[in-house]
Amino acid sequence: QVHLVESGGGVVQPGGSLRLSCAASGFTFSRYGMHWVRQAPGKGLEWVALIWNDGRSKYYADSVKGRFTISRDNSKNTLYLQMYSLRVEDTAVYYCVRDPYSSSWYEHWGQGTLVTVSS
Amino acid sequence: EIVMTQSPATLSVSPGESATVSCRASQSVGSNLAWYQQKPGQPPRLLIYGASTRATDIPARFSGGGSGTEFTLTISSLQSEDFAVYYCQQYDNWPPFTFGPGTKVEI
Numbered sequence: 309q310v311h312l313v314e315s316g317g318g319v320v321q322p323g324g325s326l327r328l329s330c331a332a333s334g335f336t337f338s339r340y341g342m343h344w345v346r347q348a349p350g351k352g353l354e355w356v357a358l359i360w361n362d363g364r365s366k367y368y369a370d371s372v373k374g375r376f377t378i379s380r381d382n383s384k385n386t387l388y389l390q391m392y393s394l395r396v397e398d399t400a401v402y403y404c405v406r407d408p409y410s411s412s413w414y415e416h417w418g419q420g421t422l423v424t425v426s427s
Numbered sequence: 428e429i430v431m432t433q434s435p436a437t438l439s440v441s442p443g444e445s446a447t448v449s450c451r452a453s454q455s456v457g458s459n460l461a462w463y464q465q466k467p468g469q470p471p472r473l474l475i476y477g478a479s480t481r482a483t484d485i486p487a488r489f490s491g492g493g494s495g496t497e498f499t500l501t502i503s504s505l506q507s508e509d510f511a512v513y514y515c516q517q518y519d520n521w522p523p524f525t526f527g528p529g530t531k532v533e534i
Contacts (some may be wrong), residue, residue, distance in 0.1 A: 413461035417470035
């Protein structure tokens, strides 16, 4: 059974940094592309970043490019999102998502971790 | 960037009735479209991919149609557990992957 568990969320001041983690289990992590998708309180879904299964290719939304870094450790079955220069508008629940083909639909979602950027 | 729109924003339906949600893309996405259902406090759940293929364990009362720029999600004979927010998403032309703003299906 596919299991994705995010952690690392919390309250941070504007300009601060935070690193999110997503522990994967129940499947061969190294075979799948992984995304981060976020949802601001009461709002819709926004794609944040994609990393291919081997970690060689990474893509970002313009809203986070240059501030966020997606990475993975296939030996630890873990996905990461390093966030720098956080802004109030980055406040959201961040979901870790599995993509069957590294460029397609989102077949499995974690429960999410809440990041609050506030002074 | 491909912009996705959905209509209506809110759909009021009685249990047992059917509901149709529309999704439009600003340019053709072929059949590279997915639908998700989200209930309060839960992550989204994949319903449909490839515009019309039901995901694993999704009941047959959910059906997707369309191609190019116009798509529909139809829920026949609505059950109480179907009242939720529904999102469409394109994965044809990326980055970015883009979602519609959502349609709330309410009683």
